[in-house]
Amino acid sequence: MTHIQVLFFGITTDIVGENSTSLTVESNTSIKILKSKLIQKYPSLKNLNEFAIAVNEEYAENDLILKDNDVVAVIPPVSGG
Numbered sequence: 001m002t003h004i005q006v007l008f009f010g011i012t013t014d015i016v017g018e019n020s021t022s023l024t025v026e027s028n029t030s031i032k033i034l035k036s037k038l039i040q041k042y043p044s045l046k047n048l049n050e051f052a053i054a055v056n057e058e059y060a061e062n063d064l065i066l067k068d069n070d071v072v073a074v075i076p077p078v079s080g081g
Contacts, residue, residue, distance in 0.1 A: 002027055002068050006038070010076040012051060016042040025066060031055070032062035038074065051076055
């Protein structure tokens with residue numbers, strides 16, 4: 001099992017109702033699988049078109065495998081002008 005800390009930013013904090021949580025996931029869990037698990041736990045996240053994931057302060061691709069004690073940030077879509 002892999003223990004991770006998940007931080008929520010921007011609108012995702014409002015959607016999930018907290019700014020952080022600890023999760024235990026299966027070993028060899030990828031970012032893609034984590035996104036699915038987060039949507040299962042917080043169904044309202046599916047209303048976002050897309051959200052980015054950063055692991056240990058670096059943007060992560062869907063195939064990245066999580067390691068024990070990783071800090072994962074859930075970052076909402078950003079628009080600006």
